[in-house]
Amino acid sequence: MSEAGASPAVNQSAKGVKPMDAIMALCKRRGFIYQASEIYGGINGFWDYGPLGAQLKKNLRDAWWEDMIMRPCWGRKGPNGREVVCVPVETCIIQHPKVWEASGHVAGFNDPMVDCKETKGRYRYDHVMVFVPESGNPGDKPVFAYVGDQPSEAKQKKKAEKTFGSITSVALSSLPKPWDRVIAPDAEKPGSLTEPRMFNLMFDTIPGAIRDEANRAYLRPETAQGVFVQAKNVWDTTRVRVPFGIGNTGRSFRNEVTPRNFTFRSREFEQAELEFFCHPDESQDWYRFWRDFRMEWWKSIGLAGDNLILREHDKDELSHYSCGTSDVEYRFPFTAPGFGELEGIAHRGCFDLTQHQAHSKVKMEYNDTERGELLPNGSRRGERYVPHCIEPAAGLDRGALALICEAYTRDESRPSPEFMKFHPRVAPIKAAVFPLVNKDGMPEMAEKLHTELHNRFWRLGAVEMDEKQSIGKRYARMDEAGCPYCFTIDGDSLKDQTVTVRDRDSGQQSRMSVDRVKAFLEEKLGA
RNA sequence: GCGGGUGUAGCUCAGUGGUAGAGCGUCACGUUGCCAACGUGAAAGUCGACGGUUCGAAUCCGUUCACCCGCUCCA
Numbered sequence: 366m367s368e369a370g371a372s373p374a375v376n377q378s379a380k381g382v383k384p385m386d387a388i389m390a391l392c393k394r395r396g397f398i399y400q401a402s403e404i405y406g407g408i409n410g411f412w413d414y415g416p417l418g419a420q421l422k423k424n425l426r427d428a429w430w431e432d433m434i435m436r437p438c439w440g441r442k443g444p445n446g447r448e449v450v451c452v453p454v455e456t457c458i459i460q461h462p463k464v465w466e467a468s469g470h471v472a473g474f475n476d477p478m479v480d481c482k483e484t485k486g487r488y489r490y491d492h493v494m495v496f497v498p499e500s501g502n503p504g505d506k507p508v509f510a511y512v513g514d515q516p517s518e519a520k521q522k523k524k525a526e527k528t529f530g531s532i533t534s535v536a537l538s539s540l541p542k543p544w545d546r547v548i549a550p551d552a553e554k555p556g557s558l559t560e561p562r563m564f565n566l567m568f569d570t571i572p573g574a575i576r577d578e579a580n581r582a583y584l585r586p587e588t589a590q591g592v593f594v595q596a597k598n599v600w601d602t603t604r605v606r607v608p609f610g611i612g613n614t615g616r617s618f619r620n621e622v623t624p625r626n627f628t629f630r631s632r633e634f635e636q637a638e639l640e641f642f643c644h645p646d647e648s649q650d651w652y653r654f655w656r657d658f659r660m661e662w663w664k665s666i667g668l669a670g671d672n673l674i675l676r677e678h679d680k681d682e683l684s685h686y687s688c689g690t691s692d693v694e695y696r697f698p699f700t701a702p703g704f705g706e707l708e709g710i711a712h713r714g715c716f717d718l719t720q721h722q723a724h725s726k727v728k729m730e731y732n733d734t735e736r737g738e739l740l741p742n743g744s745r746r747g748e749r750y751v752p753h754c755i756e757p758a759a760g761l762d763r764g765a766l767a768l769i770c771e772a773y774t775r776d777e778s779r780p781s782p783e784f785m786k787f788h789p790r791v792a793p794i795k796a797a798v799f800p801l802v803n804k805d806g807m808p809e810m811a812e813k814l815h816t817e818l819h820n821r822f823w824r825l826g827a828v829e830m831d832e833k834q835s836i837g838k839r840y841a842r843m844d845e846a847g848c849p850y851c852f853t854i855d856g857d858s859l860k861d862q863t864v865t866v867r868d869r870d871s872g873q874q875s876r877m878s879v880d881r882v883k884a885f886l887e888e889k890l891g892a
Numbered sequence: 893g894c895g896g897g898u899g900u901a902g903c904u905c906a907g908u909g910g911u912a913g914a915g916c917g918u919c920a921c922g923u924u925g926c927c928a929a930c931g932u933g934a935a936a937g938u939c940g941a942c943g944g945u946u947c948g949a950a951u952c953c954g955u956u957c958a959c960c961c962g963c964u965c966c967a
Contacts, residue, residue: 386960396902400959405957406958407958469967472967485967566967567967836929837928838917838927840928
């Protein structure tokens with residue numbers, strides 16, 4: 366999952382932006398999100414979920430698991446005309462350090478690095494050399510940076526000789542800053558190199574009782590690599606056939622330079638990633654398939670308005686190995702009028718498996734017995750290849766935050782102006798039961814209904830009973846928690862066994878037989 | 893990383909050197925017959941933390957932590 370950040374405004378004014386302060390206050394007040402270690406003053410970049418937030422996030426995670434692993438894409442067929450097959454794994458936060466060397470994450474961890482703003486290249490500071498005129502004085506002409514033994518060396522040398530004639534090379538570190546006349550290795554314009562910086566983007570730790578630097582390991586910065594290093598085991602041991610997906614969810618850790626924007630950029634966060642493996646020839650079809658489905662999925666759980674967009678990366682934004690990447694982006698109050706990434710869907714080609722094959726010396730080729738030459742006996746010879754991979758990688762904390770922001774609604778005309786309009790599927794409290802008045806047999810009948818509903822729906826979320834204070838306050842409390850349906854037992858209920866159901870969003874009430882309540886909720890909750 | 897702002901009860905905030913406050917929420921009792929109703933009462937804060945000045949600090953000074961906003965950054 367990349368970090369594209371907010372994209373530019375697209376014809377949207379900032380008006381109608383919800384107040385982030387009020388959303389954060391509600392999150393605290395109602396127990397959605399607390400600051401981590403709050404009693405000690407908090408810790409930068411870490412957040413905890415309270416009871417409602419934990420259930421909300423669980424519902425989001427469950428929805429992902431159900432719709433991506435258990436019944437992928439709601440049972441629809443993939444571009445190959447067959448049902449989509451996905452299996453789960455659960456891999457460790459700490460992997461062998463070589464995993465992160467192969468993935469490219471470790472590069473630049475221990476050494477000062479310079480970045481190129483133009484090409485997005487990153488170089489070890491002490492590896493960057495510069496061609497300068499032999500006289501030592503380039504005047505107002507640019508000088509040419511390169512990295513030894515890289516293609517950039519010959520290219521830059523040619524340009525430098527054309528500019529200065531006889532040249533010599535010096536270390537970048539010997540040049541005075543700012544380097545506004547330095548043309549970076551693969552860049553066109555001068556001045557694109559940043560100051561050298563130490564990057565400490567992965568958290569590290571030292572497994573083993575004796576503290577020994579040689580044992581240094583890292584907390585994973587993404588769950589995806591756990592899938593790649595086990596992909597061969599999965600296709601060797603589980604009878605899954607390409608094309609198929611492997612899902613992995615869990616915590617990841619990044620030492621973000623600037624944690625910001627509530628939980629949006631946290632140092633500890635949870636991902637839900639799918640790596641979908643397919644034949645190279647089919648990869649473009651699968652890429653489009655997953656991109657479109659993931660957008661549709663986020664809409665289905667309540668991000669249905671124009672605050673959600675699918676943004677295809679420009680060519681110059683793509684990683685060098687990717688031939689397509691899209692982001693599902695949400696217009697958060699703090700990114701408006703721009704957007705922030707919820708999920709990246711990347712065509713990763715065979716980059717990751719090839720990298721691990723090279724570093725581990727373990728063949729990552731898949732033997733596809735549905736392909737290859739047809740033999741006289743009717744079977745196939747089989748085709749061996751490194752599968753290509755489509756990666757829909759979602760951030761669950763960002764997803765939960767988007768659900769919260771989208772749900773937050775203020776309507777001054779309502780008795781309870783502030784309420785959370787969660788989609789029933791993700792709402793942490795699914796239903797509540799109230800005795801209109803706490804006497805005359807109403808509490809007993811309410812308790813009976815509450816028990817019945819709880820026994821039926823506890824797997825999905827809370828079913829609450831509230832008999833305290835006035836009926837209006839109880840409705841308001843449930844509105845703020847985002848509970849979609851409240852059932853009230855009144856005097857008539859005891860006579861004719863009916864109850865009223867109140868719809869959170871409209872405030873409308875209707876009466877139904879108490880026997881029908883369970884079926885009503887089953888339908889509304891899709892249970 | 894730079895600049896600005898904020899930090900006092902669960903939430904929103906008042907309190908500029910002399911007894912720690914309000915509204916809302918929460919809880920209890922009573923009342924209450926469908927939308928944050930009413931009455932009475934209660935609980936709840938080492939004033940972000942540490943240090944300094946002072947007879948005395950929520951208040952002044954220094955340091956620090958956290959959050960928000962704008963730049964920067966985001967392998």
